[in-house]
Amino acid sequence: MLSLLLIILTSFFFTGIIIRSKSILSGRKGPRIFQPMLDIFRCLRTGSVYSKTTSFVFQIAPTVYIATILMAILFIPFGNKQGILSFNGDFVFFAYVLALGKFFMIIAALDTGSSFEGMGASREALYSMLIEPAFFILMGSFALLTGYSSFAGIFGALHYGSYVSYGLGALASFVFVTIALIENSRMPVDDPKTHLELTMIHEVMILDNSGFDLGLILYGTNLKFALYGAIIANFFLTPGYQLYYSIPIYFAVQVTFGIVIGIVESFAARFRMNHNPQFILMFTSISMLIFLGVLLVMGKLI
Amino acid sequence: MKRTIALVAVLTNSAISSLVAVKVLSGASFSEVIYGGAIFGNIFIRADALSAWFVLLTNFTAITGILYGRQYLKHYPENKPLMSLHFASYIINHAALTGLFFIQHSLAFLCSWEMMALSAFIMVIYEHGKMETLKAGINYLIQSHISIILLTLGFLWVYTKTGSFDFRDISAYCLNSGNQASLLLFLVFFTGFAIKAGFVPFHTWLPYAHPAAPSHVSGLMSGVIIKSGIYGIMRMLLLMPDNKMAIGYIILGVSLISGVYGVMLAIVQHNLKRLLAYHSIENIGIIGIGIGIGTLGAGLHNDFMTFAGYAGALLHTLNHSLFKSLLFFTSGNVYLATHSLMIDRMGGLGRKMPRTAALFLVAALAICGLPPFNGFISEFLIYSGLFDAISSNQSALVFAISVFSLALIGGLALLCFTKAFGIIFLGNPRHSFHEIREDKSVLFPNYLIAGVIILIGLFPRLFLSVLTTPVSLYGNAGSILPDSQIMQIMQHVSLASWGLILMIIVVYRLRKWIQKHRVIATGPTWGCGYETDSPKLQYTASSFVKPYVKIIKPVIDIQDSGDEINDIVPNAVHSESHFHDRLEMKLIDGPTKALRGFLGRFKFLQNGRVQFYVLYGVVFIGISITIPLVIDALRTLVNIIKQL
Numbered sequence: 001m002l003s004l005l006l007i008i009l010t011s012f013f014f015t016g017i018i019i020r021s022k023s024i025l026s027g028r029k030g031p032r033i034f035q036p037m038l039d040i041f042r043c044l045r046t047g048s049v050y051s052k053t054t055s056f057v058f059q060i061a062p063t064v065y066i067a068t069i070l071m072a073i074l075f076i077p078f079g080n081k082q083g084i085l086s087f088n089g090d091f092v093f094f095a096y097v098l099a100l101g102k103f104f105m106i107i108a109a110l111d112t113g114s115s116f117e118g119m120g121a122s123r124e125a126l127y128s129m130l131i132e133p134a135f136f137i138l139m140g141s142f143a144l145l146t147g148y149s150s151f152a153g154i155f156g157a158l159h160y161g162s163y164v165s166y167g168l169g170a171l172a173s174f175v176f177v178t179i180a181l182i183e184n185s186r187m188p189v190d191d192p193k194t195h196l197e198l199t200m201i202h203e204v205m206i207l208d209n210s211g212f213d214l215g216l217i218l219y220g221t222n223l224k225f226a227l228y229g230a231i232i233a234n235f236f237l238t239p240g241y242q243l244y245y246s247i248p249i250y251f252a253v254q255v256t257f258g259i260v261i262g263i264v265e266s267f268a269a270r271f272r273m274n275h276n277p278q279f280i281l282m283f284t285s286i287s288m289l290i291f292l293g294v295l296l297v298m299g300k301l302i
Numbered sequence: 303m304k305r306t307i308a309l310v311a312v313l314t315n316s317a318i319s320s321l322v323a324v325k326v327l328s329g330a331s332f333s334e335v336i337y338g339g340a341i342f343g344n345i346f347i348r349a350d351a352l353s354a355w356f357v358l359l360t361n362f363t364a365i366t367g368i369l370y371g372r373q374y375l376k377h378y379p380e381n382k383p384l385m386s387l388h389f390a391s392y393i394i395n396h397a398a399l400t401g402l403f404f405i406q407h408s409l410a411f412l413c414s415w416e417m418m419a420l421s422a423f424i425m426v427i428y429e430h431g432k433m434e435t436l437k438a439g440i441n442y443l444i445q446s447h448i449s450i451i452l453l454t455l456g457f458l459w460v461y462t463k464t465g466s467f468d469f470r471d472i473s474a475y476c477l478n479s480g481n482q483a484s485l486l487l488f489l490v491f492f493t494g495f496a497i498k499a500g501f502v503p504f505h506t507w508l509p510y511a512h513p514a515a516p517s518h519v520s521g522l523m524s525g526v527i528i529k530s531g532i533y534g535i536m537r538m539l540l541l542m543p544d545n546k547m548a549i550g551y552i553i554l555g556v557s558l559i560s561g562v563y564g565v566m567l568a569i570v571q572h573n574l575k576r577l578l579a580y581h582s583i584e585n586i587g588i589i590g591i592g593i594g595i596g597t598l599g600a601g602l603h604n605d606f607m608t609f610a611g612y613a614g615a616l617l618h619t620l621n622h623s624l625f626k627s628l629l630f631f632t633s634g635n636v637y638l639a640t641h642s643l644m645i646d647r648m649g650g651l652g653r654k655m656p657r658t659a660a661l662f663l664v665a666a667l668a669i670c671g672l673p674p675f676n677g678f679i680s681e682f683l684i685y686s687g688l689f690d691a692i693s694s695n696q697s698a699l700v701f702a703i704s705v706f707s708l709a710l711i712g713g714l715a716l717l718c719f720t721k722a723f724g725i726i727f728l729g730n731p732r733h734s735f736h737e738i739r740e741d742k743s744v745l746f747p748n749y750l751i752a753g754v755i756i757l758i759g760l761f762p763r764l765f766l767s768v769l770t771t772p773v774s775l776y777g778n779a780g781s782i783l784p785d786s787q788i789m790q791i792m793q794h795v796s797l798a799s800w801g802l803i804l805m806i807i808v809v810y811r812l813r814k815w816i817q818k819h820r821v822i823a824t825g826p827t828w829g830c831g832y833e834t835d836s837p838k839l840q841y842t843a844s845s846f847v848k849p850y851v852k853i854i855k856p857v858i859d860i861q862d863s864g865d866e867i868n869d870i871v872p873n874a875v876h877s878e879s880h881f882h883d884r885l886e887m888k889l890i891d892g893p894t895k896a897l898r899g900f901l902g903r904f905k906f907l908q909n910g911r912v913q914f915y916v917l918y919g920v921v922f923i924g925i926s927i928t929i930p931l932v933i934d935a936l937r938t939l940v941n942i943i944k945q946l
Binding site for chain 2: 044045046047048049050051052053054055056057060063064066067068070071074085086087088089090092093095096097099100102103106107109110111112113114115116117118119121122123125126128129130132133135136137139140141143144146147148149197207208211212213216273274277284288291295300
């Protein structure tokens with residue numbers, strides 16, 4: 001319950017932090033932290049225009065998308081406090097439920113019959129497919145390290161291991177930051193602020209969404225960032241300590257995560273589209289390395 | 303009339319066999335002996351929970367198949383004379399399949415197996431006027447006979463050693479002979495059954511046979527006929543309990559390759575039913591991964607793994623028969639409406655055929671393994687087994703590679719079915735077909751299947767508790783676990799699925815409520831300022847998977863042909879791309895070509911002149927007389943030499 005509240009709270013200002021840090025780095029003052037959220041509220045209140053090509057799929061897709069993200073949040077623990085739902089192998093449900101949302105967004109993009117949106121859908125489908133194994137291998141590594149196979153079990157037991165587990169945690173956070181960047185189609189894979197449809201991924205998929213649906217999609221991005229931020233924060237929470245200790249750590253991690261994304265987006269250039277698969281596959285290799293590292297730590301590597 | 307007879311026959315067979323199956327699943331034992339004459343001797347008919355599970359899933363698909371086929375074949379008035387033959391084959395096929403699961407006598411089993419293969423062949427070549435269909439049928443016929451040769455070899459091996467056709471003597475023989483012998487025997491059987499099941503590299507008949515057959519037959523073939531191979535493998539595992547680790551690794555390895563390779567090739571297909579056929583190979587791979595994990599779990603004495611693996615495999619067998627038959631039936635609807643299966647020619651069918659589109663969507667989500675549908679439950683079980691194996695760190699690297707492959711399969715399936723559903727049913731029409739109407743009479747069996755798909759997704763515990771009986775045949779895994787861990791996990795999964803549905807409904811109601819007071823307008827699709835929505839601008843299936851094709855170029859063979867656009871004002875250009883299965887080219891086409899080249903050297907013998915044929919006869923008679931004489935002469939000679 002606690003993590004759900006905290007993630008929703010974080011989602012209100014997360015994108016604001018990214019935009020603010022980007023502005024400061026480029027020498028501007030930038031909008032208020034809550035401005036993106038206010039934009040979303042404005043979207044939620046306006047009317048919509050639907051393309052006459054679209055069918056029921058287009059109407060229901062944003063709803064399914066946001067519902068899947070909210071569902072995924074229920075699994076995230078807070079230190080040794082379980083998420084609302086927790087069972088062995090819950091991260092499989094987590095990954096597949098997010099994939100369900102993605103499935104609907106992709107077919108909704110194809111529903112419009114636009115050449116741009118088809119292109120974005122194609123890219124999103126490919127990149128999210130490529131990153132999937134990295135997530136599973138990563139969770140598998142921690143299952144091996146801790147002997148548990150649920151989010152709560154893994155994060156509850158993570159810190160009782162050796163110091164190496166902190167190192168692995170840092171490496172894993174790095175992979176999670178990139179997973180978050182890829183899942184949300186941010187730099188260096190995609191630039192959400194580009195104004196050329198031909199080079200976009202996620203943004204070009206939702207060209208035809210408007211009003212409430214667009215608001216849901218935009219808020220979905222915020223939630224997804226906060227969701228991955230919460231997973232990363234879990235690597236640094238120290239179970240057993242009091243809440244007045246761990247809640248500040250949580251927010252510190254989330255804010256740092258936001259600033260890091262701001263920094264990456266300010267200084268990293270966007271890749272050419274055809275280099276993205278190599279970049280994404282690299283993270284599968286890194287998580288494979290983490291796995292081998294865990295095997296080494298446990299003395300299982302012959 | 304013919305249709306009704308067929309339906310009644312299938313229903314009767316299903317009723318009787320299901321009755322036995324349900325009794326067996328609830329704990330009763332079933333054993334009969336029929337005297338089969340001097341050749342067969344006593345034929346043992348025994349049913350255990352494994353047979354019962356397969357009988358029940360076969361019956362469901364056979365019933366929905368005949369219900370669908372009855373309506374579907376009405377659209378082939380020109381083939382009316384063949385209708386009796388077709389329906390007779392259907393009945394025989396169903397009977398042979400149910401028989402297969404009960405018979406525990408190798409000779410009778412082989413007969414039943416052959417009946418199943420031949421009747422399926424007749425059903426596949428229903429549209430025998432097409433050269434493609436005939437070729438596919440003959441390809442299937444040959445490959446299924448290679449399978450039967452291997453099975454015969456295995457059964458003969460046991461017969462020569464034990465002198466008995468009873469299945470029980472296979473396990474008796476394996477107990478007495480060494481581990482190596484029983485492993486080799488298992489491999490002979492495994493290869494035989496794997497050809498039928500469609501494991502890579504024995505998969506090459508599937509992508510031809512499935513598209514050639516009428517849709518209800520494709521559904522039946524992909525749904526249950528290839529599952530007879532899975533049944534065979536699971537039966538043999540039950541009869542030969544030795545060498546668990548070796549067998550487990552072999553099955554796991556073959557299955558991982560099948561799963562990834564199948565879906566990799568599925569994505570690039572242009573023909574809808576061919577795409578689905580490659581997905582069968584993928585799903586057979588997933589089932590195989592389950593079997594592999596179960597076997598390894600039994601070898602490692604890890605009950606959770608054993609249960610999760612075998613239960614996942616058996617449940618996925620059922621699940622695959624459901625969503626794959628639904629996919630084939632709905633693509634049959636598409637075929638009836640458009641007379642085409644080329645994905646790139648379609649588009650926007652969802653508005654003309656909304657029910658078909660919705661049903662296809664359900665099946666597509668299920669086959670991608672997404673919650674809250676049935677495919678997720680079985681894949682989740684297999685994942686659970688894998689993660690349990692990893693976290694109890696037993697040969698973790700192998701299981702990590704399996705997790706990697708399974709995740710990759712999931713992602714690739716998502717890519718494939720967003721393409722299939724999105725291009726066929728959504729967007730603007732890419733080609734003007736005459737008049738597209740949805741034939742509502744074919745929809746009833748589809749609803750039935752979709753209902754069961756959702757039922758399994760939402761109430762997994764129901765089906766899992768049924769599965770404990772067949773799984774408990776493989777050691778004590780089934781009897782320990784039903785009330786404990788895995789059931790609790792499933793409780794949570796089902797809770798989460800319900801939660802997801804609830805969440806979607808809540809957000810949707812909220813959206814409705816807020817939008818009630820807002821202006822909702824319709825307009826053209828945003829085209830960068832251009833208002834003409836020409837279907838030519840749309841993304842096609844090929845362009846959708848283009849970035850993917852670039853990545854996997856090394857694995858598959860791509861042949862592009864056509865004109866390039868060179869001029870500033872280009873004329874109409876035509877281009878084609880073909881994808882070939884590299885394994886098929888190397889393993890099947892290459893050797894076949896070599897054999898043909900060798901046999902071609904003897905072409906001169908067949909010159910069409912009667913005189914020569916008479917001469918061959920004379921030569922043959924001459925040789926058959928002289929050879930014994932020569933041998934006799936040689937023998938005498940040797941005797942003389944010996945006496946010297």
